[in-house]
Amino acid sequence: MPQKGELILDVRDLHAKVAGKQILNGLTLQVRAGEVHAIMGPNGSGKSTLAGVLAGRGEYEVVSGSVTYLGQDLLALPAEERARAGVFLAFQYPVEIPGVNNVYLLKAALNALRKHRGQPEVDAFEFLGLVREKMKLMQMDESFLNRGVNEGFSGGEKKRNEVLQMTVLEPVLALLDETDSGLDIDALKVVSTGVNSLRGEGRAIVMVTHYQRLLDYIVPDQVHVLAGGRILKSGGKDLALELERRGYDWVRQEAAAA
Amino acid sequence: MSARADAPLVERIARAHADLRPRLRGGPAWQARRDAALSRLLQRGLPDRRDENWKYLDWPEVLAREFAPVTAATAEAPTPAGLELPGACRIVTVDGRYSPALSDRSLPAGVSVEELGAALDREPELAARLRVPGEDADDRFALLAEAFTDAGALVRIAANADVQAPIHLLHIATGAAASHARLVVEAGTNSRARILEQFLGGGDGALSNLAVEVTVGAGAQLVHMRLHEQPAGAAHVETLSVTQAADSRYRQQSFILGGRVLRSGLRLELAGRGAECEVEGLFMVEGIRQADIYTVIDHLAPHTRTVETFRGVASDRGRGSFNGRIVVHEGAVKADSQQSSRNLILTPLAEINARPQLEILTDDVKCSHGTTIGSLDPQQLFYLLSRGIDPAVARGLLTFAFCEDVVARIPWPEARRHVEELVVGRLPDRDIIREFV
Ligand SMILES: Nc1ncnc2c1ncn2[C@@H]1O[C@H](COP(=O)(O)OP(=O)(O)OP(=O)(O)O)[C@@H](O)[C@H]1O
Ligand SMILES: [Mg+2]
Numbered sequence: 001m002p003q004k005g006e007l008i009l010d011v012r013d014l015h016a017k018v019a020g021k022q023i024l025n026g027l028t029l030q031v032r033a034g035e036v037h038a039i040m041g042p043n044g045s046g047k048s049t050l051a052g053v054l055a056g057r058g059e060y061e062v063v064s065g066s067v068t069y070l071g072q073d074l075l076a077l078p079a080e081e082r083a084r085a086g087v088f089l090a091f092q093y094p095v096e097i098p099g100v101n102n103v104y105l106l107k108a109a110l111n112a113l114r115k116h117r118g119q120p121e122v123d124a125f126e127f128l129g130l131v132r133e134k135m136k137l138m139q140m141d142e143s144f145l146n147r148g149v150n151e152g153f154s155g156g157e158k159k160r161n162e163v164l165q166m167t168v169l170e171p172v173l174a175l176l177d178e179t180d181s182g183l184d185i186d187a188l189k190v191v192s193t194g195v196n197s198l199r200g201e202g203r204a205i206v207m208v209t210h211y212q213r214l215l216d217y218i219v220p221d222q223v224h225v226l227a228g229g230r231i232l233k234s235g236g237k238d239l240a241l242e243l244e245r246r247g248y249d250w251v252r253q254e255a256a257a258a
Numbered sequence: 259m260s261a262r263a264d265a266p267l268v269e270r271i272a273r274a275h276a277d278l279r280p281r282l283r284g285g286p287a288w289q290a291r292r293d294a295a296l297s298r299l300l301q302r303g304l305p306d307r308r309d310e311n312w313k314y315l316d317w318p319e320v321l322a323r324e325f326a327p328v329t330a331a332t333a334e335a336p337t338p339a340g341l342e343l344p345g346a347c348r349i350v351t352v353d354g355r356y357s358p359a360l361s362d363r364s365l366p367a368g369v370s371v372e373e374l375g376a377a378l379d380r381e382p383e384l385a386a387r388l389r390v391p392g393e394d395a396d397d398r399f400a401l402l403a404e405a406f407t408d409a410g411a412l413v414r415i416a417a418n419a420d421v422q423a424p425i426h427l428l429h430i431a432t433g434a435a436a437s438h439a440r441l442v443v444e445a446g447t448n449s450r451a452r453i454l455e456q457f458l459g460g461g462d463g464a465l466s467n468l469a470v471e472v473t474v475g476a477g478a479q480l481v482h483m484r485l486h487e488q489p490a491g492a493a494h495v496e497t498l499s500v501t502q503a504a505d506s507r508y509r510q511q512s513f514i515l516g517g518r519v520l521r522s523g524l525r526l527e528l529a530g531r532g533a534e535c536e537v538e539g540l541f542m543v544e545g546i547r548q549a550d551i552y553t554v555i556d557h558l559a560p561h562t563r564t565v566e567t568f569r570g571v572a573s574d575r576g577r578g579s580f581n582g583r584i585v586v587h588e589g590a591v592k593a594d595s596q597q598s599s600r601n602l603i604l605t606p607l608a609e610i611n612a613r614p615q616l617e618i619l620t621d622d623v624k625c626s627h628g629t630t631i632g633s634l635d636p637q638q639l640f641y642l643l644s645r646g647i648d649p650a651v652a653r654g655l656l657t658f659a660f661c662e663d664v665v666a667r668i669p670w671p672e673a674r675r676h677v678e679e680l681v682v683g684r685l686p687d688r689d690i691i692r693e694f695v
Contacts (some may be wrong), residue, residue, distance in 0.1 A: 055644050058636065083646035091644075095637045099659025105645060112646035148659075149641070165645070 001172065001202035002033040002070060008173055008204045009054075009074075014065035015229075016053050023049045025229035026065070031173070036205045038215055040240065041226035042248050047208040048092050050226070051177045055089035056082050069173065083109070084116035086172030090162035090179045092208075096150045102161070103145035106131065106168055113169060134167045137197060139190050155182040163194040174198060176207035180214040192217035212240040225251045267321065268303050272296070274326035275405060282408040284375025287385050291378075295404035298393055304402070305395035312395060314579035314611055316519050316548045323465040323493055327406050328353045328435045338430060338458040341485075341676050346424040346454070349413065353432055354439020354468065356411035368419025368449065374410030374442055384412075388442065389471050389499055396523055396552070400497040403469035406438035413453075417446030417475065424670060425453045429468070431460030431492065438467045443482075447475040447503075452669060455484045457516070462491030469497045476503040476530060481511075481669060487680055488516040490547060495521045504530030504559070511668060514541035514549045515680045524553040528562035528590075537566045540664045542684040543576030543608070554583045557590040557623075564594070569664050570601040571657060572608035573686045579611040586618045586625065593620070597627035602634065602660055604653070604686060654691035658682065 002008055009031040016024040023046045031037055041047055053060045054067065056079030067074040074082060097105075111121045122130075135142060138160050150158050159179050166174055176195065180188055195205065195218050207218065215223070215237055223239040224231045227248060232255040233239065243251070275296055282292065305312040340348070349371050350360035356373050365371065378385045391400035415421060431437060445451060460466055466488075474480050488494060494517050502508050514520050526535055541549035555564050570578045580601070586593045601610040614627045634656045642652035661681045668674040682692055 057640055057644075078649070079640065079643040080646050080648060080652075083644055089644050091641070095635075095641045097638050097641065097656070097659065099662040100642075100655050105642070105647075108647055108651075109645035112648070116646070169645075 004034040004201040006033045007031075007068075008033050008070060009206070010066075010068040011054075012066045012068075014050075014053070014067065015063040016049060017061045017063055018049060018059055022063070023229050024053065027226070027230050029224065029231060031204045031206060033204055034201045035221045036199065036207070036218060038220040038223045038240065039206065039208045039226050040210065040223060040243055045227045046229040047226055048177055049229075051089055051092075051175045051208060054082075054175055055079060055087060080112070084112055086113075088166050088169055088171030088174050090159075090166055090174065090176045092177040092181070094150050094158040094162055096148065096152070098148040098151045100149050102147055102149050103131065105149050106165060109165065109169060131168060134164055137167065138164045138194050140164060156184060156187050159183055160187065160191060163191050167194050167197060170198065170203075172203055174203070174205045176205065178208055178210065180209055180211060188214065189217060212244045215240050227252055227255075267325065268300050271325055271402070271405075272300055278327065278406070282406070284373075284408055285379035287378045287382070288375040291385070291390070292405050292407070295391065295401045299398060299401040299405055302393050302398060302401075304398050309395040311523075311552050311581060314577075314581070315521055315550045316577070319519050319548070320465070320493055320495070320521075323436065323463055324434075325436050325465065327437050328433065340428045340456055340458060341426070341454070341673060343424045343426055343454065343670055343672055345422075346426040348426045348428060349411065350428045350430060351411055351439065351441070352430050353435075353437040354407065354429075354466070355409040366421050366423040368416040368421050369425060369451070370414045370416070372412050374412045374440055375408060377412045391469065391497070396525065396554070397497060399467055399495045399523075400469035400499070403438045403440050403467050403497070407440040410440040410442070412442045413444070415443075415445045415449040415451045415478075415480075417449060419446065419449045419451070421449070421451040425451060427453060427455045429455060429457045429466075431458070431464055431466050431488070434461040434463040436465040436467070439469070441468060441470045443470070443472045445472070445474045445478040445480045448477040449475065450479045452481040453483070454670075454673060455482070457486045457488055457494065460488045460492030460494070460517075462489075462518075464491070465493045465495070467495045470499070472498070472500040472508070474500065474502045474506040474508045474533075477505045478503070479507040481509045483668065483673065484510065484512040485673070485677065486512075486514045486516050486520055488520075490516070490518055490545060492517045493519040496523065498522070498524040500524065500526040500535075502526070502528050502530060502533035502535060505532040506530065507534050509536040510538065511664065512537075512539040513677055513680070514539065514551070515677070515684055517547065517549075519548045519550070521550045522552070526553070526555045527558055528556065528564070529558050531559045532561045533559065534563040535565075537564070538568070538664050538667065540569045540571075540661055540681075541578050541580075542571045542661070542681065543578045544573045544684050544686065546575050548577045550579050552581045554585065555595075557584070557586040557593040557595065560589065560591045560593070562590055562593050564596065566597040567664065568599045569661060570599070570610050570612070571604065571661065571684070572602070572610050573604040575607045577609045579613070581611075581613045581615075583615040583617070584625070584627070586620055586623050588619045590620055591622045593623040593625070595623070595625040599629045600660070601629075601631040602657060603631065604633065604657065648690065650687035650690050654682075654685050654687050657685055658691070
């Protein structure tokens with residue numbers, strides 16, 4: 001586990017394409033252990049693309065730039081190895097996988113991590129205890145365990161399930177893509193509790209959001225504005241409040257003037 | 259006693275029949291039917307790839323096989339174990355012949371089994387109602403089966419019987435030779451029963467040809483699970499004919515998980531008002547195996563209903579085809595018919611052809627059909643990878659999940675587990691996946 005302040009993620013001048021279209025245009029971002037970063041920005045600006053590139057989604061093509069994760073070249077690793085090394089993506093739109101059992105996937109995912117770290121497989125009893133505890137935290141009914149992955153889950157239930165997985169897998173770098181979208185007021189608090197439970201010296205959280213309200217519950221160390229495939233401005237929590245008031249145009253204008 | 263391999267096929271069949279005729283059992287009534295079937299077959303010949311419904315079959319592989327059947331009854335043959343279903347009553351056929359010696363002696367109340375030939379001699383009315391295979395291409399292998407059948411099996415479920423015990427029909431092929439056989443199942447009025455047919459054995463070069471007839475009486479409910487798990491060298495051709503009387507319910511589940519070439523043809527007639535059928539199936543072809551599935555479901559009466567669901571998975575150089583026709587005939591008002599065929603092609607050289615055909619000859623019906631042929635969903639695959647799952651395992655899990663759609667509906671837990679194991683065995687990367695499912 002990294003030490004507090006250690007550089008976990010170092011993205012430099014990243015350019016990426018999808019379906020022949022340039023989406024990320026020189027994105028630079030550094031995230032250190034113990035930090036929480038919020039990324040905000042207009043629709044279509046490339047936030048999910050960034051999350052996808054970091055998690056190893058196949059359809060994105062990195063044209064130039066680099067991503068270093070705990071000192072290693074993240075882009076050289078296939079998706080499953082990134083996950084095993086501690087990168088976790090909570091999807092904006094979690095996919096339904098009927099026929100693959102939810103709790104089974106969770107166990108297989110945990111065992112993949114443990115195997116990578118040279119640990120033995122998790123004991124079945126211990127695992128169930130762990131999952132029950134985390135489900136309580138997420139206020140999820142145990143019936144969700146034996147359903148297909150996200151199968152027939154409501155929008156909010158899918159998001160809760162993503163955070164449940166995250167709390168069980170305890171990633172070093174958690175990427176949350178609009179995990180707060182579609183949550184009711186109570187669910188937002190529950191999910192925030194789940195995310196906050198993971199905050200710690202050796203971890204980092206990068207969360208994409210459109211709403212500054214989330215940041216009342218999960219207070220970020222830094223807020224970034226991503227527009228046109230680049231980080232145009234960074235600041236503290238106050239920046240989110242200002243964005244809420246003024247929108248994004250002024251940031252674009254400021255950047256253009258600079 | 260085979261004819262020269264280069265002689266035209268019908269000639270080979272005629273000679274084999276002449277050799278065998280004196281030794282075929284069954285009385286004069288059966289003998290007469292056999293002779294009639296043979297002469298019609300000799301006139302018309304077997305179908306070939308020019309016949310619309312036979313164009314996908316791997317003909318060279320079928321024609322390379324010996325068509326002359328095993329001559330002697332081989333009751334001594336070693337019996338493959340077969341699936342253990344608790345409480346089941348087991349009926350065994352060896353190379354198509356009903357074997358009382360290998361079958362359970364005591365049958366559940368309401369169930370009777372006997373040699374078809376013997377029953378025909380005793381009951382002229384049975385001979386009269388037993389279907390005579392037609393001459394069109396779809397039925398010629400059934401003619402071939404009729405021409406050579408000596409014993410065959412007749413399974414009857416008495417009217418009003420409610421049979422709880424699974425009826426396990428174990429079909430065993432013994433060697434590398436051919437067999438041509440008939441099986442008749444009669445489910446009496448208002449009866450209820452569940453049958454599992456399991457196909458085992460058959461060496462490289464073997465050809466088994468089976469014609470099955472099922473009649474489901476008025477108000478009867480029959481579950482008919484069929485499990486093909488022949489070894490990868492065997493060839494099997496079957497022609498099923500199912501007729502449903504008024505208000506009957508018939509559910510067929512067919513798992514085609516074995517054989518070098520497996521052709522399964524089904525004609526199902528919803529003949530009585532209110533008859534309903536569910537026809538479900540799964541084929542998996544890996545290596546160089548082939549599955550060729552052809553189904554025709556005829557809605558002949560009002561308020562009849564069909565739900566047909568087929569799944570296909572092909573990998574390596576496996577080839578599969580699903581050709582499913584549903585015909586809603588004139589007068590079959592308020593018919594309701596749903597057909598779905600979903601197929602997965604896992605590797606570049608594998609091939610699946612899916613051809614749904616819906617013919618509606620009356621108004622006031624509800625029909626839908628859908629066909630997909632594709633590869634694994636990239637979004638689902640990425641989701642699993644993003645959770646650290648190995649790519650081969652992820653692909654296996656998704657393929658398994660695709661098959662589970664049908665497998666999960668198997669009525670007996672033991673049979674379900676058994677089929678799940680077979681399914682895993684047909685997956686690429688089966689060794690990695692086994693521990694996960
Ligand atoms: N697979 C794809 N094919 C074509 N275009 C794509 C693909 N994926 C993303 N894009 C395009 O890339 C741009 C950035 O998309 P992205 O999903 O990263 O935006 P976002 O910032 O997450 O937006 P939102 O706030 O709406 O979630 C969009 O214009 C989108 O249409
Ligand atoms: Mg997005």
